[in-house]
Amino acid sequence: MTALGAGRARPRGPGARAAENVLFAVGLPVLAVGLWAVWSTRSANRFLVGPRALLDAFRQTWIGPAFVDDVLPSVYRLLAGLFASILLGVAAGVVIGRIRPLREILEPLLEFFRAIPPPVLIPVAMLLLGITDTMKVVVIVSGAIWPILLNTIEGVRATDSVMLETARSFRISRWDRLWLLILPAASPRIMTGVRQALSVALILMVISEMFASSAGLGYRIAYFQRNYLIAEMWSGILLLGLIGVFLAVVFGVVERRVLRWYHGMKEITRA
Amino acid sequence: MRKILLGAVGLLGFLVVWQLIPALGLVDPHYLPYATDVFGRLAEEVRDLAFWRRVRLTMTSWAIGLTVATLAAVALGTVVGLVPFLRRATHTTVEFLRPVPSVALIPLAVLMFGLQMRAALVIIVYAAFWQVFVQVIYGVADVDTVARDTARSFGLTRAERLRYLVLPTALPYLMTGLRLGAAVALILAVTAEMVIGNPGLGRMIELSRSAGDAVGLYGLVVVTGILGLLVNVVFRFVERRSLAWHQSVLADEAAR
């Protein structure tokens, strides 16, 4: 996938490959943690904690009932929001990307909503939907949908003209054209959007719980923050990061499957 | 022209729906005021110089934050995207850092920079950076294989390949990243003002909120939305000029 670097030979055996992958995955984090540990022994800042204290806090805070009470419901809402964002974003993106008048009607409106900070949106969402899980999922969707929507629109618009003409000339039905041409052609862009949405959704999960809530991962973090439970707060952020990495790994597997053709195509001359 | 007209139709439709929600009694107008009231208040506000000063403050932190974030993201994204080793080595770290909510970092930013605009800037940069960064990484990887071979066979230098091949390929991605980043930067500029309390639109929103002044609050929300709209108009313009060769723009031209 390198456009500048020359080709590079890679070890072949599956065992070696797996070991290499693990090394790449943990190399930099381990290095960073090491530096951080050294640094924390020298710095006396109360708002930054060392890895040990953080780990202790993590164990005490999250391993146990808090996991079931706070983390799982949050993750559930996160996933619900994420799936809703993907479905809505891709569906709306395809429609908006293909139908130019619709795009022109909606674009200013969408841009308008996109610029509204979720913290001021939450009271309205609360009014219309109550203090419910639905409200929180809606808040997540209201932020996570944008990268998917925008990327889908752009991906759909950029469908190669010759490919489109091919489909048209063979009278491929609208439905088939959607599944066999437009979505695959846009899929690299859509995947970019989904990857971005993962982290945005996680952020909005936190924000949705920082207001009008009494449980959840985001609420906990806000609570620790307000109470200067610094190590606990960082442990919450650590947990968020871990969830982010986990989502990214799952997504990576899906992406590799969906975009196998794309990566294959890009890699040919790397050999 | 047609575009502006259609866009106006869309906005108008939204305003009508907004007006109808309290009018039909779906929500008490105390909490979701009539669109007409809100715009009436806005019309008063825009005559006030203090209002424009706040807009300027917010937009200044927005502009600085977005610029810094974009420059950093393009530079780092290009390097990381182009060097497979870096890409693989940073993957987990990036995925770990990305979902850290900027709002949760506000205390840290305050601790480091005090209750100042700089604290808000750090937050804005942090949030907007990832939006652009991810897009750049994917965009840089999207270089066509034949186009790349062409560049290599003609012995283009690294800098030239970057300038004439990689960046144009990544440009559509970058544009999307910029538009996403611009909105996120605006959101955080406002949110940071709401939470940290540095002067600007966000603080005004918070003031209206604590005073229970729904009309003023929604007026300011509308202003935020309009700012987002204007920002998008600017980016759309830049995009049309810089992506005139791109399929997406061509398709639009052909349809005319």
Added chain:
Amino acid sequence: TDPSPGASGELRKVRVAALPISETAALWGGIKAGIFREQGLDVEVVPAQGGAQAIPALINGDIDFAIGQPFGPFRADLQNLGVVIIGNYASSYADGDDINAVVASPKSGITRPSQLAGRKVSVNSLGAAGDVTIMAAVEKDGGDPAKVKFVEVAFPDAPAQLAAGNIDAAWVTEPFITQLRKRGDVLVVAPYQATVPGLATLTTITSSKLKDSDAALVADFSSAMKKTLTWAKDPANEKDLRQAIKDNLELPEAVADSVRLPAFGWELDRAGLEQLATLAQKYRVLDRRPDFDRLIQQQ
């Protein structure tokens, strides 16, 4: 205390964090009236949103003093952050209409604190004076405090949520109490008054570092604050006070003129604060007790 040498010469710059609420009127008014200038201080009010932001800034030295709810310094003290309460700022009323109260929607049928058990009650911030005193009030009235379901709703959002039926009762401050009562909602209890009458709502805090390194400044500021709060308590100055609200908060005229102000005063009610901490411990909001000897250093 005597004014420091700077009285006639240069003014010392002081940054004070305060919430952008009507209670801050005393500070604004005092500055406008020149009380701080007399003391050689040039005060800039930084509108921080609560202790979560103000205390880091205090520790980092970006601001010199902060005015905030007592739970902030409680928590900070438990974490050894080096924060001291140097004086009171505002308190609730021991009798008469209080400045905060639990209000229930008429639909809910709640009229007494004990009925709050099993219902959804909002406070602006969980794990602080609001829910602690409400639980105490419920218990005092014979209800089960553990059964109250608290949710976090910001004061300004509470009326709407109450009307929408998303919550059964809300703990709110002025001007929302007046607003809610006007529309027919039921005042259930003023929890401060019911449990710790005259409890401090806002205190003045600084970092122990500043207090140790620049005692003169702390002393100057304290004496100016003391004068300011006395000035604010004087009914003759109420007009100026209300004007300060209008100038700084852009509240509608009518609201600014009618909003109920707290009891201003510099002298700390240490017993009240300790009682609050005891209650908090009892309801497991705090797991330890702040070290009051260290935390409270009345100036």
Added chain:
Amino acid sequence: MPDGSPLLRVEHLRKVYASGRGEVEAIGDLSFTMDPGELLCIVGPSGCGKTTLLKCLAGLLRPTSGLVEMEGSPVTGPSPAMAVVFQEYGRSLYPWLTVRGNVELPLRHKKLSRAERARLVTDALDAVGLPQSARSHPWQLSGGMQQRVAIARAIAYQPDVLIMDEPFAAVDAQTRADLEDLVRELHLTRGISTVFVTHDIDESVYLGQRVLVLSNSPTRVQEDLVIDLPGERDQLTTRALPRFTELRTHVYEQIQRAKRGPAAAPQPAP
């Protein structure tokens, strides 16, 4: 089908590409007709508007002015009875589908049993000599192989009208000869009407019943030549006929004239 009414009627066709800066008049004024079941070859200088013309015929491009009629009714969009092989074969294959998937793609909306579809695809891939590449992706194939996949797709579709834009440009001489015979065979046995753009003059004469020579742009018809060779042709004997040489020389001259000036007076057929 030769009931006298033409399959295709093009009258005063004009196409101007209007892009940001300035306009390009690709086709000036073009008129011709084509009978059902005919095999019409189109030749002309590079950039004269052949691809543009084909796109107008296929209903993929709207003419600026003039008329394109198919079976008596104006062409407004692609017709289901038509298959197109594009000049940019690389971009007309979908990289996310395998070769088989690409060939099968347009068959999906024909009401065919699964077995029948599979047979059509297999036959078409056999016909273009790619039976072993069915499971590859297009980007794993050489240029010529990609082009043959595009041809296979059009054949498998079993169209009534086949439109081909330089379909054999990227294949070797031997394969080309085989494919030429394939096109002739399809034309003869199934009566497929074929419009065939090529740059190979011999090919145009060998394949066509008629050769349309286009002038340089703005394009007009430079010459409309009936190829009076016997209907039964084969690579060796037909190409050795003296008449074949005469015709190819004539076409060659016409193209040279066409290149020189857009509106050179047409010469009488030899």
Added chain:
Amino acid sequence: MPDGSPLLRVEHLRKVYASGRGEVEAIGDLSFTMDPGELLCIVGPSGCGKTTLLKCLAGLLRPTSGLVEMEGSPVTGPSPAMAVVFQEYGRSLYPWLTVRGNVELPLRHKKLSRAERARLVTDALDAVGLPQSARSHPWQLSGGMQQRVAIARAIAYQPDVLIMDEPFAAVDAQTRADLEDLVRELHLTRGISTVFVTHDIDESVYLGQRVLVLSNSPTRVQEDLVIDLPGERDQLTTRALPRFTELRTHVYEQIQRAKRGPAAAPQPAP
């Protein structure tokens, strides 16, 4: 330059594409040499590995095994003295640059004055017959025009070694003849060593000093034929020579043999 040491030496070259499912042996075992200043034509069946070979020569693809040497040292990456015209011309032009920008692009890092650069670009565009399209973008051009832009880019670059992969596939007969003469002229006057892949057998004989016929994949050299036509050639007289016809028939037969089996025994040159 003919000091005896070859410009290019290919020995036991083997290239296997390893993709997800299974491997494709594109080149089996290929050995040949090429002298400096030579014009070598390569022909072979579609999909036999010509493009793969060119990419290995150009240093764009790493051979699976075997040796590719240029001027005595192994090829590890693209050499600045070399220009390549790709078979997929459409994708090798950058849509964001104008035609002029595309042609000028590789000249940027040559130390040339602005005027000189402009002259080179203008000359190259004139040579391929596109002086009026300099300010268009590639997607505003027809297929043949795009291909000519790619050729112009290679010419303007003034390489010592020119590698062309079916460069005239999309242009009309007349233009093709002109471009063939252009390549011969560049080769004769500037002594550019040229490797030229084509499917047109006449073209390979007309242009080449040597024609390399490749077998079907896994590829070997089917025949290495020296074209003993006079050095001075022109389209009419050379193609009319009986020797020309002999040679082209021979090459044609070889390709047919090549298509039949991968390892057919080479025939002696006629």
